[in-house]
Amino acid sequence: MLKINHLTKKYGNKIAVDDLTLHINKGEIYGFIGHNGAGKSTTIKACVGILDFDYGEIEINGFSIKTNPIECKKQIAYIPDNPDVYSFMSGIDYLNFISDVFKVSLEERKEKINKYADMFEMTYALPNNTSTYSHGMKQKLVILSALVHSPKLIIMDEPFVGLDPKASFLLKKIMNEMTENGCSFFFSTHVLEVAQKLCDRVAIIKEGKLIKSGTMQEVTGDESLENVFLELSENMQV
Amino acid sequence: MKILIRKELMQILKPFFWNRKTGTKRSKISILGLLFLFIFIMLVVSSYFFLQAYTFFELMGLPNYDLYFSSFSFISTILSVFMSNLLLYNAMYVSKDNDLLLSSPIKPFQILISRLFPSFLFNFILTVFEIVPVFVVYLIKVNYDFINLLIILLKMTILIMLLPIFSLSISLIFVFIIGLILSKVRRKNVIQIILTVIFSVFYSAFFNIAARNTELVFSVMEKLESIFNSYLFYFGLLGKFLSLNTGISILYILSDIFITVFMLVVILYLMHKTFFKMMNFKAKEKKVKFNNNLIKVQKVKYALFRIENFRFIKNAIYFLNCGFGVVIMLIGAVAVCFTGGIIKNIPYISILTYIGVIMMLLSMTNISSASVSIEGNAIYISKTLPVKIFSILKSKIVVHLMYSLIPLTFLIISAIVFLKISLLDSVFLVLISILYTFFIAQLGLINDLKHGFTDWINETVAVKQNSSVMISISESLFPSIFITAFSFIIPLLTESVSMLLLIICSFLVVLLVIFNLTFYFYLKKNGEKLYLDL
Numbered sequence: 154m155l156k157i158n159h160l161t162k163k164y165g166n167k168i169a170v171d172d173l174t175l176h177i178n179k180g181e182i183y184g185f186i187g188h189n190g191a192g193k194s195t196t197i198k199a200c201v202g203i204l205d206f207d208y209g210e211i212e213i214n215g216f217s218i219k220t221n222p223i224e225c226k227k228q229i230a231y232i233p234d235n236p237d238v239y240s241f242m243s244g245i246d247y248l249n250f251i252s253d254v255f256k257v258s259l260e261e262r263k264e265k266i267n268k269y270a271d272m273f274e275m276t277y278a279l280p281n282n283t284s285t286y287s288h289g290m291k292q293k294l295v296i297l298s299a300l301v302h303s304p305k306l307i308i309m310d311e312p313f314v315g316l317d318p319k320a321s322f323l324l325k326k327i328m329n330e331m332t333e334n335g336c337s338f339f340f341s342t343h344v345l346e347v348a349q350k351l352c353d354r355v356a357i358i359k360e361g362k363l364i365k366s367g368t369m370q371e372v373t374g375d376e377s378l379e380n381v382f383l384e385l386s387e388n389m390q391v
Numbered sequence: 392m393k394i395l396i397r398k399e400l401m402q403i404l405k406p407f408f409w410n411r412k413t414g415t416k417r418s419k420i421s422i423l424g425l426l427f428l429f430i431f432i433m434l435v436v437s438s439y440f441f442l443q444a445y446t447f448f449e450l451m452g453l454p455n456y457d458l459y460f461s462s463f464s465f466i467s468t469i470l471s472v473f474m475s476n477l478l479l480y481n482a483m484y485v486s487k488d489n490d491l492l493l494s495s496p497i498k499p500f501q502i503l504i505s506r507l508f509p510s511f512l513f514n515f516i517l518t519v520f521e522i523v524p525v526f527v528v529y530l531i532k533v534n535y536d537f538i539n540l541l542i543i544l545l546k547m548t549i550l551i552m553l554l555p556i557f558s559l560s561i562s563l564i565f566v567f568i569i570g571l572i573l574s575k576v577r578r579k580n581v582i583q584i585i586l587t588v589i590f591s592v593f594y595s596a597f598f599n600i601a602a603r604n605t606e607l608v609f610s611v612m613e614k615l616e617s618i619f620n621s622y623l624f625y626f627g628l629l630g631k632f633l634s635l636n637t638g639i640s641i642l643y644i645l646s647d648i649f650i651t652v653f654m655l656v657v658i659l660y661l662m663h664k665t666f667f668k669m670m671n672f673k674a675k676e677k678k679v680k681f682n683n684n685l686i687k688v689q690k691v692k693y694a695l696f697r698i699e700n701f702r703f704i705k706n707a708i709y710f711l712n713c714g715f716g717v718v719i720m721l722i723g724a725v726a727v728c729f730t731g732g733i734i735k736n737i738p739y740i741s742i743l744t745y746i747g748v749i750m751m752l753l754s755m756t757n758i759s760s761a762s763v764s765i766e767g768n769a770i771y772i773s774k775t776l777p778v779k780i781f782s783i784l785k786s787k788i789v790v791h792l793m794y795s796l797i798p799l800t801f802l803i804i805s806a807i808v809f810l811k812i813s814l815l816d817s818v819f820l821v822l823i824s825i826l827y828t829f830f831i832a833q834l835g836l837i838n839d840l841k842h843g844f845t846d847w848i849n850e851t852v853a854v855k856q857n858s859s860v861m862i863s864i865s866e867s868l869f870p871s872i873f874i875t876a877f878s879f880i881i882p883l884l885t886e887s888v889s890m891l892l893l894i895i896c897s898f899l900v901v902l903l904v905i906f907n908l909t910f911y912f913y914l915k916k917n918g919e920k921l922y923l924d925l
Contacts, residue, residue, distance in 0.1 A: 201774075201775050202774060202775060202923075203771055203774045203775060203923070204923075205920075205923060205924075223777050223778070223779065224777075226775060226776060226777035227777040229775075231771070231775045233771055235768060237767065237768040237769040237771070237772075238769060238772070239698065239701075239702070239769055239772070240769075241701050241702055241705040241706065242698075242701060245681065245685045245686065248686075249685075249686060249687055249688075249689070249694075250694050250697070250698060251776075252688075253688065253689045253690070253691055253693075253694035254691055254694060254695075254776045254777065254778055255777065256691065258688070259686065259687075259688045262686055262688075263683050263686050266686060267683070270681075276681050277681065279681050279685070280679035280680070280681050280685060281679070
C-alpha cells in the first residue's frame with residue numbers, strides 16, 4: 154500500500170530523515186514512534202506530498218508521490234497534528250468542499266457525514282463556523298473529512314492529541330473496522346499504550362534513522378513498548 | 392514592557408530585514424529596495440494629499456486658513472482611523488499569542504499598551520506623509536519671513552506628534568465599541584466595510600461635485616466652518632493654532648493636547664477594565680439546525696473558486712487592504728459621469744492619460760498578492776488535495792480578475808460615454824485595461840509565491856506587513872504613474888500626437904501580452920514548487 158524506500162530529507166546540513174525504508178501493507182495499522190524531532194512529521198509530510206525530499210522514493214499503490222502526486226492523493230487522507238481548517242467556513246461547508254474535490258457522490262457523502270457526525274457528536278456543530286470550534290472539535294472535523302471520501306490509506310500525525318476519551322475510543326474502533334475493509338493506517342504517536350494495543354506493526358525512529366521495525370511481537374517481545382522504546386532510543390536500562 | 396514593545400516592533404520590521412521564506416537575512420540591496428518601495432507608496436499618498444490641498448486652496452477663494460488646516464487635520468485623522476482600525480482590533484483581541492502572553496507573568500495593561508505600538512507607528516508615518524504636503528501647499532500659497540517659517544515648521548511638528556495620538560484614541564474608541572457593544576452583531580466585518588465605503592463615497596463626492604459647483608462648495612465650506620467651531624471643535628482649535636502666529640494660539644494647542652491626553656487615558660482605562668471580557672467574548676451564533684439540505688455537490692473547479700472567493704469576501708482586513716481598488720473604481724465610474732466634461736478639457740489630456748489613470752486604479756486592487764499568505768497554517772489542506780496546484784493558483788487569479796474586471800467594466804463604459812472617447816481609442820482603453828488586470832493578478836501571485844509566508848500571528852500581518860503586497864503595489868503603480876505623467880509631455884515632443892499615441896498604445900498592448908504570457912508559463916512551470924515550498 155505504502156512503500157517508503159531509502160527516504161532522505163535534509164534541511165541544510167541537518168539530515169532530518171536518513172535512508173528510511175518502510176512498507177505498509179493493505180489493511181494494516183502501522184505505528185510510527187520516535188522522540189521529538191526524530192523525523193516522524195517530516196516522513197509523514199513527505200508521504201502526503203506536502204514536503205519535497207532529497208533522495209529515495211515513496212509509492213502509494215504503485216504510484217510515485219513525486220511523479221504522480223494526484224493519483225497518490227486520491228487514495229489517501231491526511232490528518233495533521235494541528236487541525237487548522239478554514240475559519241471562514243462552517244463545518245458542513247468544509248466537508249462539502251473536501252467531498253467535492255474527492256468527487257464523492259451526494260448519496261455517499263450524505264450517508265458518511267450523517268453516520269460519522271452522529272458518532273462523533275458533531276452534527277449540531279456542523280452548521281456553525283469553524284472559528285467557533287474548540288481544538289478537539291476541529292480535530293474531529295478533520296477526521297470526518299478524512300473518512301467521508303473512503304480513502305485506502307489514512308496518514309495521521311498524532312491523531313489522538315486533543316480528542317476526548319470517547320472520540321479516541323471511536324477513532325480506534327473506526328480504524329479496526331476500516332482495516333477489515335482493506336484500508337491502511339500509518340500514524341505517529343507518543344501514546345505508546347495505544348500504539349501497543351492498536352498497531353499490527355510499528356517502526357521506531359531516532360535522529361532520522363530507523364532503529365527497529367516489525368510486528369508488535371517482533372519489536373517488543375515480552376516487554377512493554379515503552380520499555381523497548383526507551384532502551385532503544387535513549388540506551389537506558391529500565 | 393520593553394520586551395513586549397521590542398516583540399511588536401520586531402514583528403513589523405522583521406519582514407524588511409529577514410526573508411521569512413528562507414529564514415535568512417536579506418541583502419542590503421534587498422532591504423534598500425523594500426524601503427524604497429515603501430517610501431514610493433507613501434509618496435503616492437503624499438501626492439494625493441498635495442493635489443487635494445491645492446484644489447481646496449483654489450476652491451476656497453478668500454483665504455480661510457483656519458478652515459484649511461481644520462479640514463485636513465480632520466481628513467488625516469479619519470483616514471488614519473479607518474486604515475488602522477481593523478489592524479488594532481486584530482492586534483488587540485485576535486492575536487495568536489494572546490493565550491501565551493496572558494498566561495505569562497505580564498500585566499494585561501502592559502500587553503494592551505504594547506499592542507498599540509504598531510498602530511501608533513503606522514498612524515505616525517501616515518500622518519507625516521499626509522500633513523507635510525498640506526503645509527507645503529500652504530507655504531507655496533502664503534507669504535512668510537524666516538521667523539514665520541520656523542514657527543510654521545514648529546507647528547507642523549506639533550501637529551504631526553499630536554494627530555497620531557488623537558487618531559489612536561479614536562481608533563481605540565471604535566475598537567472598544569466594536570468589541571463590546573457591537574459584539575452581538577455577527578457580521579462586524581461587513582459593517583466595517585460598509586462604513587469605509589460610505590466614507591470614501593462622501594470624501595470623493597465632495598471633491599468631484601466641488602469641481603462643478605463652486606456655490607455648493609462655498610455653502611459646504613460655511614457649514615464645515617460652523618461644524619469645526621462647534622461639534623468638531625478639536626479640529627477648529629487646531630485650525631486656529633496652525634494658522635495664527637500670535638501667542639494666543641498656545642491656548643488652542645494646549646486645549647487640544649489636554650483633550651487628546653484625556654481621551655487616551657479614559658479609553659485606555661476602559662479597555663484595561665474590559666480586556667479579558669472582550670478577548671473571550673464570542674458573538675452569538677445564529678442557531679442553524681443541521682439537515683441534509685446543507686450537503687451539496689459542486690464541481691471541483693467551482694469548489695476551489697468558492698474557497699478563494701469566501702477567503703476574500705469574508706475577511707474585512709483582506710478586502711479593505713487588497714480590494715479597496717474595487718470600491719475606488721466604482722466611485723470613479725460614477726465620478727466620471729458628473730465630471731467628464733471637465734476632465735476632457737484638461738490641457739494635454741489624451742487617451743494615454745485615461746489609460747494611465749485606469750492602470751493606477753487597477754493597482755489598488757492586489758487580491759492575488761496576499762492570496763497564498765492569507766491561507767496561513769491551513770495551506771496544508773490544498774497541498775494534500777488530489778488537484779493540480781496550478782488549478783488552485785488559477786482559482787486565485789480568477790477571484791482577482793472577477794473583482795477587478797466587474798468594476799472596471801463600469802469604469803470603462805462611463806469613460807467611453809462621458810469622455811466621448813473615439814472608437815480606436817476605446818479599443819485600446821479596453822484592451823490595455825484588461826491586459827493590465829491580468830498582469831497585476833499574475834504578478835501579485837508570483838510575488839506572493841516568492842515572498843509570501845504563512846506563519847503569521849494575525850491576519851493583518853499577512854496582508855499589511857507582507858512584502859509581496861508592497862512589491863506588487865509598487866510594481867503596478869510605477870508604470871501607471873510614469874505613463875500618466877508621460878502622457879502630458881507628448882504634445883511637447885511632437886506635432887504628430889495621434890501617431891505617437893497610436894504607436895505607444897500598440898506597443899503597450901504587445902508588451903502586456905508578452906508579460907502576461909511569460910507570467911502564465913512561469914506559473915505553470917514553477918508555481919507548484921513555489922507553493923509546496925511555502
